Amino acid sequence: VPYNWNTATDPNLxxxxxxxxxxxxxxxxxxxxxxxxxxxxxxxxxQTIALQKGWNLVSINVIPxxxxxxxxxxxxxxxxxxxxxxxxxxxxxxxxxxxKKITIxxxxxxxxxxxxxxxxxxxxxxxxxxxxxxxxxxxxxxPYQTARPFSILxxxxxxxxxxxxxxxxxPNNSSNSIEYMEPGKGYFIK
Numbered sequence: 001v002p003y004n005w006n007t008a009t010d011p012n013l014x015x016x017x018x019x020x021x022x023x024x025x026x027x028x029x030x031x032x033x034x035x036x037x038x039x040x041x042x043x044x045x046x047q048t049i050a051l052q053k054g055w056n057l058v059s060i061n062v063i064p065x066x067x068x069x070x071x072x073x074x075x076x077x078x079x080x081x082x083x084x085x086x087x088x089x090x091x092x093x094x095x096x097x098x099x100k101k102i103t104i105x106x107x108x109x110x111x112x113x114x115x116x117x118x119x120x121x122x123x124x125x126x127x128x129x130x131x132x133x134x135x136x137x138x139x140x141x142x143p144y145q146t147a148r149p150f151s152i153l154x155x156x157x158x159x160x161x162x163x164x165x166x167x168x169x170x171p172n173n174s175s176n177s178i179e180y181m182e183p184g185k186g187y188f189i190k
Contacts, residue, residue: 059141
């Protein structure tokens with residue numbers, strides 16, 4: 001028997017505040033049908049990223065319902081958001097902003113006018129880190145839910161150097177100042 005699934009499109013139904021929530025899925029049957037069904041279990045997670053005044057290097061690791069900058073950064077005093085190829089500036093006409101959405105696994109430079117907290121809510125991402133595609137510097141983010149050592153993700157064949165505002169990592173170097181890819185952070189990689 002085919003089931004008709006309804007998708008909630010009302011933003012008030014999809015917006016949740018940080019914290020634990022209980023969601024209830026209800027299956028109903030019409031006359032002559034049974035409500036036998038299997039429901040996919042899903043988990044919503046809130047990622048919390050502290051943003052300081054000035055420049056921040058960030059990434060997200062949840063799949064939000066709405067990944068637009070307007071939605072994710074709503075209520076925050078953001079001046080500019082950049083990746084390697086595009087940007088978004090607060091107060092600028094939308095047509096002039098080339099960056100519209102935040103992508104999991106990508107890194108972003110975010111300039112804040114005042115401190116704030118970015119708290120995307122969504123399904124935890126379970127995919128893999130995208131491999132850098134060129135030999136030039138790129139911005140990447142941490143798609144993982146927990147920190148991972150750079151040494152299990154990168155080596156001398158796929159990486160020359162990784163930098164962040166906290167330090168650097170170079171394959172086979174004994175004086176690296178950072179060792180882990182951390183959730184919520186972004187990195188420059190070559």
